[in-house]
Amino acid sequence: MGKKVLIVGSGLIARFHARAVNASGNLELAGFCDTFMPESARKASAEFGGGAWGGLDAALEESGAGMVSVATASGGHDEAVKAAAAHRVPVLVEKPLSITTARIDELIAACRATSTPLGCIFQTRWTDEFLEAKRKVENGELGRITYAGVRIPWWRGDEYYTKSSWHGTWAVDGGGALMNQSIHMIDWLTALMPEVVEVKAFAATLAHPMEAEDTVSAAILFKGGALGGVYATTASFPGRGKMLEITGTAGTLEVTDAVTGASRPDQLEYEGHLRCFEAFAGSLDSGAPYPVPGEEARKSVSLIERIYESGGLRRNMV
Ligand SMILES: NC(=O)c1ccc[n+]([C@@H]2O[C@H](COP(=O)([O-])OP(=O)(O)OC[C@H]3O[C@@H](n4cnc5c(N)ncnc54)[C@H](O)[C@@H]3O)[C@@H](O)[C@H]2O)c1
Incomplete structure (x- = not known):
C-alpha cells in the first residue's frame, strides 16, 4: 500500500x-x-x-x-x-x-x-516541451535572449462565470483570465526567464459578465535586458492553443500546444497530475527537491500582481 x-x-x-x-x-x-x-x-x-x-x-x-x-x-x-x-x-x-x-x-x-x-x-512542468525549453535556456543554446512571451488566446462562455459562485471574482478566484487560466504559461515564463524588472500592462473586461479581467496585454522588462510580453484572454472565440516564444542571438524556441483545455476544462487529462503527484510523493521519500515549492510558485502570482497593478485593476480582497 x-x-x-x-x-x-x-x-x-x-x-x-x-x-x-x-x-x-x-x-x-x-x-x-x-x-x-x-x-x-x-x-x-x-x-x-x-x-x-x-x-x-x-x-x-x-x-x-x-x-x-x-x-x-x-x-x-x-x-x-x-x-x-x-x-x-x-x-x-x-x-x-x-x-x-x-x-x-x-x-x-x-x-x-x-x-x-x-x-x-503546475502539471505542465513535466511535459517534454517544458523540459526541452528549460534545457535549451539553461544550456545557453538561444544565445543572448532578446524576447520571451506567452499567448493564451482562450475562450470561456458566459455560463462559465455566471454558473460558478467563484470564477472571475477577485475575492475567491483572485482575478480572471490571467490568474485562473493563463497562470500555467506565466509559470513557464517566470521559471525560464530571469527576474522581472518592470511591467507595463492593460487589462480589461470586454466580453463576459464577470468582476475581474477577461483580457490582458502586458509588456515586460527582464533583468539582463530581455523584453517580453503576455497576451492572456478568455474572450477569443473559439479558443486557440497557447504559445511560448523565447528568442535570442543564437536560436529560437516556440511551443504551441493543441487546443485541449482552451474551451473545455473537463477535457483535461489526469496524466499530468499523476506525474506531479508522484514527483511530490517521491521527494518526500527521497529528500530530492520538488521542482515547484512555495517560493517557486510565488513567482507566477507575483508577476500577475504586477500586471494587475500596472493595468490599473483594483483588487477587492483581503
Ligand atoms: N491544474 C489545472 O490545470 C487546474 C484546472 C482546473 C482547476 N484548477 C484549480 O483547482 C481549484 C479548484 O477548481 P475546480 O475547477 O475544481 O473548481 P470547482 O468549482 O469545480 O470546485 C471547487 C471546490 O471548492 C469548494 N469551494 C467552492 N467555493 C469555495 C469557497 N469560496 N471557499 C472554499 N471552497 C470552495 C467546492 O465545494 C469544491 O469542492 C482551483 O484552485 C483552480 O485554479 C487547476
Missing part, C-alpha cells in the same frame, strides 16, 4: 486528483474533505473510494493521510494549507498556491514553522 492522499475539495479538479491517485502504484486514496459542500465530498468518495469529511481537523486526524492535495476554489487554499501545516502533513496545492503574494508568504511561513513540505501543482 502506498502513501495515503487526502483530497481537500471535491469539484472538477479534485476528480482529476482522485484519478491520478487511483492510477498510481505508489499512492492510495484516503478520501475527500469538503468544508464548503460536505455532501459533495460524500458523492466523490462514493465514486472514487476513501472516506468523506466536512471538517479539516477531523479529516487530518482520522484519515491516516501521509499527504494532502488541495483542490478547493483558489481563495479556499489557505485554510487547507494551514490545517495541513498544523498537523505536519505534507501538502500539494493546486495553482495558484494562493491568490496574493502576501497570502503565499503566510503559507510558506506556516509550513516552514512546522517543517511541513509545501508544493504547488
